[in-house]
Amino acid sequence: MQVSMKLSLRDAPGNLVAALIPISAAGGNIKTVIHEHIPDAEGNVAVHVVIEIPEEQIEPLKADLAENGITIIRLGKERLLWRETVILIGHLIYTNLEDTINRVDDTGFAEVTYITIAMPEMKGPSSAQLVVRATGPDELAKAIEILRQVAQEKDFLLIVPLGGVA
Amino acid sequence: MKSQIRIAVIGLGAVGRGVVTTLDRMQKENTSSCIISAVSDSRSACIMPDGIDIEAMLAQKEKTGICGDPALSSRDIINSAPYDILVEVSPTDVLSAEPATEYIRAALARGAHVVTSNKGPIALHYQELATLAKKHHVSLRYEATVAGAIPILHILEHDIIGNKINALYGILNGTCNYILTRMSEEGLTYPQALEEARKLGYAEADPQADVEGTDAAIKVVILANTIFQKSISLDDMSITGIEQVTDDALRLTAGCDTTIRLIGEIIPDKNIYRVSPQILPKTHPLVVDGSLNAITLKTDLAGDLTFIGKGAGSFETTSAIVSDIFYILQSG
Numbered sequence A: 001m002q003v004s005m006k007l008s009l010r011d012a013p014g015n016l017v018a019a020l021i022p023i024s025a026a027g028g029n030i031k032t033v034i035h036e037h038i039p040d041a042e043g044n045v046a047v048h049v050v051i052e053i054p055e056e057q058i059e060p061l062k063a064d065l066a067e068n069g070i071t072i073i074r075l076g077k078e079r080l081l082w083r084e085t086v087i088l089i090g091h092l093i094y095t096n097l098e099d100t101i102n103r104v105d106d107t108g109f110a111e112v113t114y115i116t117i118a119m120p121e122m123k124g125p126s127s128a129q130l131v132v133r134a135t136g137p138d139e140l141a142k143a144i145e146i147l148r149q150v151a152q153e154k155d156f157l158l159i160v161p162l163g164g165v166a
Numbered sequence B: 001m002k003s004q005i006r007i008a009v010i011g012l013g014a015v016g017r018g019v020v021t022t023l024d025r026m027q028k029e030n031t032s033s034c035i036i037s038a039v040s041d042s043r044s045a046c047i048m049p050d051g052i053d054i055e056a057m058l059a060q061k062e063k064t065g066i067c068g069d070p071a072l073s074s075r076d077i078i079n080s081a082p083y084d085i086l087v088e089v090s091p092t093d094v095l096s097a098e099p100a101t102e103y104i105r106a107a108l109a110r111g112a113h114v115v116t117s118n119k120g121p122i123a124l125h126y127q128e129l130a131t132l133a134k135k136h137h138v139s140l141r142y143e144a145t146v147a148g149a150i151p152i153l154h155i156l157e158h159d160i161i162g163n164k165i166n167a168l169y170g171i172l173n174g175t176c177n178y179i180l181t182r183m184s185e186e187g188l189t190y191p192q193a194l195e196e197a198r199k200l201g202y203a204e205a206d207p208q209a210d211v212e213g214t215d216a217a218i219k220v221v222i223l224a225n226t227i228f229q230k231s232i233s234l235d236d237m238s239i240t241g242i243e244q245v246t247d248d249a250l251r252l253t254a255g256c257d258t259t260i261r262l263i264g265e266i267i268p269d270k271n272i273y274r275v276s277p278q279i280l281p282k283t284h285p286l287v288v289d290g291s292l293n294a295i296t297l298k299t300d301l302a303g304d305l306t307f308i309g310k311g312a313g314s315f316e317t318t319s320a321i322v323s324d325i326f327y328i329l330q331s332g
């Protein structure tokens, strides 16, 4: 599972490495580290890390970090790692846009996380760009398939990327 | 093969005239031993077993509208004129595929090779015609039916033999590609771009078969049935055209450095045969401009291959037909 964490550590040499060692020890794979250099009033600096780690290792890792005097300010589990950007064209608003989005969101494994709609001047069809995120490639394909069904019901044109998951 | 090859050409439109002119020039340049022994149009036919004077015949056609004797017809050529190769370039009827299929069938049964640019007979009756050709030990070739000047059938049959084709993606209709290019580059609406395509002669007076995706789908059917040895028809395909694509949609995709093109798609293992607008990165090799065609093959050995060329036009179609004729001569 992908996890993003914001940690707070004392701004002293060697502390960043000290924070990263427990992550590796817990079997975590560090994907990005962003190190802020300006300390706050108490002399602590923030570090953002994104790691890939087995879910059952998260709790032990939290304990291990705390033991080493590192404060976890925020920990977010990122479930929706797979994304696809698609286009929908049709009478999106008059056909209950909320329902269209909910059909994906209600799955529990996928969400429409971003939408831009261009409205035509007259009563023509509108065009929207949607970002669909899902927990895995199969889930993403299922989510796009759901959109395909909605498109058929509501007479939309769904345009997907060439060679994409769907 | 015999030293002098007789060719009969059915149809003297832009393509038929291109073919007879090219073969005539090649014979005069001594680069070919083909003579044209018969030609026909919708109202007449001309049969000369020792070779027609092409310049004189075309001048007469230009002046009078007919190429030969009104008492003779294409059927007289097919059934009784002497020819080794029949070039069938009469109009396409994708619903009935006639009379072209009847002509091709009769020619194969007589033991003549056939070269055609006519999509109807190949899309609808390939298996029957190929079986007939095999039975009579002759060739049936149709390079001109798909992607104009791009020798895609030859490439698939010969040049990358041994590869497994995992997917084929193609821009197979120049009219749609022209319209989408103009919408994307100039922000034209669909009706504006269609109107422009009509004015410039990229779209037919009735562009319906192009814009609703049928023309591209027919080419997918031809590729599926010939190269991939399937047995599908238009009814087995999912076909979506470009009529619903908006200029807004193209602007939205442009924001991510992507664009929209009408793609014909074959994924043999998944039995996917589809024509639909799809989103592509602007840097994708299939994103060609104007009325060009392009085909990307995803193969196991050769990797990705993309071919780009003019998809239609009388010269490009002539090129494909003449290369089919010489392929037959060289392999015969």
Ligand SMILES: NC(=O)c1ccc[n+]([C@@H]2O[C@H](COP(=O)([O-])OP(=O)(O)OC[C@H]3O[C@@H](n4cnc5c(N)ncnc54)[C@H](OP(=O)(O)O)[C@@H]3O)[C@@H](O)[C@H]2O)c1
Binding pocket: B010, B011, B012, B013, B014, B015, B016, B040, B041, B042, B043, B065, B074, B089, B090, B091, B092, B099, B117, B118, B119, B144, B145, B148, B311, B312, B313, B314, B317
């Ligand atoms: N042009 C292209 O870019 C292109 C590209 C790919 C494939 N093709 C295909 O190639 C073929 C020829 O195209 P084209 O552009 O040359 O068409 P075209 O300009 O419309 O010419 C058609 C020709 O066929 C003749 N014809 C009509 N009915 C006939 C019949 N029953 N028997 C014999 N001849 C007959 C016409 O006679 P008249 O002269 O008396 O009218 C005319 O000479 C079509 O099947 C087309 O779909 C064309």
